[in-house]
Amino acid sequence: GSRVVSQGYTSPTPVTSIEREQIDMAAPSNIADFVNTMPSMVGDRTTTAGNNAISPGTTGMNRLNLRGLGADRTLVLVDGRRHVGSNLQGNVDANVLPNALIRSVDVVTGGASSVYGSDAVAGVVNFLLDTRYTGSKGYVQFGESARGDDAQVNVGASFGTPFADGRGHLLFNAEHATSDGVASVRERD
Numbered sequence: 001g002s003r004v005v006s007q008g009y010t011s012p013t014p015v016t017s018i019e020r021e022q023i024d025m026a027a028p029s030n031i032a033d034f035v036n037t038m039p040s041m042v043g044d045r046t047t048t049a050g051n052n053a054i055s056p057g058t059t060g061m062n063r064l065n066l067r068g069l070g071a072d073r074t075l076v077l078v079d080g081r082r083h084v085g086s087n088l089q090g091n092v093d094a095n096v097l098p099n100a101l102i103r104s105v106d107v108v109t110g111g112a113s114s115v116y117g118s119d120a121v122a123g124v125v126n127f128l129l130d131t132r133y134t135g136s137k138g139y140v141q142f143g144e145s146a147r148g149d150d151a152q153v154n155v156g157a158s159f160g161t162p163f164a165d166g167r168g169h170l171l172f173n174a175e176h177a178t179s180d181g182v183a184s185v186r187e188r189d
Contacts, residue, residue, distance in 0.1 A: 016040070016107040023102065029141065029152050030177060031102055032062035032094035035125065040109045042068040061086060062094040066109055066122035075112065075120035078127050082119075090119075098173040100137065100158045103130040132169060133160035151180045 016038065028034035035041060042065045063071035076083045076092035086093035105127055112120035138157040144150055156175035163170055 013108055013111040016109075018105040018107075020103050023105075027141065029143070029154055029179070030062065030095060031097055031099050031105070031127070032064065035064060035094070035105060035107070038107065040066055040107065040123070042066070060093075060095075061091065063091045064094060064125050066107070066125070069122035073119070073122040075116050075124045076127070077124060079129055079131070080126060095177070097127055098129065098158075099175060100139065100156045101129045101131075101133060101171075101173050102127055104128045131171065133158060133171060134162060134169075135160065145182070149180065150182050151178075153178045 018035070023031070023034055026034055026037075064074050064076060065071045066074045071091045072089060076094070078097065083092045085091055086096060105125065107123065107125050108120075109123040112122075112124045116124055136157070136159045139154070141152075141154040143152050154175070154177045156173070158171075158173045160169065160171045162168065
């Protein structure tokens, strides 16, 4: 049960597959922002939405929360394998995923706990990476709200090349993202 083998109509459980072309057309600031637009996802505290309270270690994290059952009940996989938790609760921060190397995302929302265990009561989000990428690419993205705040800057570069007659593959990815957020009323005054 460590892999989402089938996609779409051939699977015994509903699987939503998002391909790289769909992600590129939306041009999200990060992959979690795009995945969180799905109807099955419920907003969670993110880097720009918090309650200005003392954090239990989740400030700045982009956690995935399927069906409103909590990030603790949403299993996050990378290439079909469980990803290491980013905090003591075991939540995975989607900010640590290499956005430029994600080739697709599969989301299973029904019957996942019978295959994956209690971590997947809400469902499973599987990020598939392009681990055989060959070439180089980069991107620069800037944006802000219509009111001139919440400035966001994203910069990234990727490089991949095979070596030793195809027996090995060197892959490099570096990304940096900054989001200023929206100031609270007290900070504006």
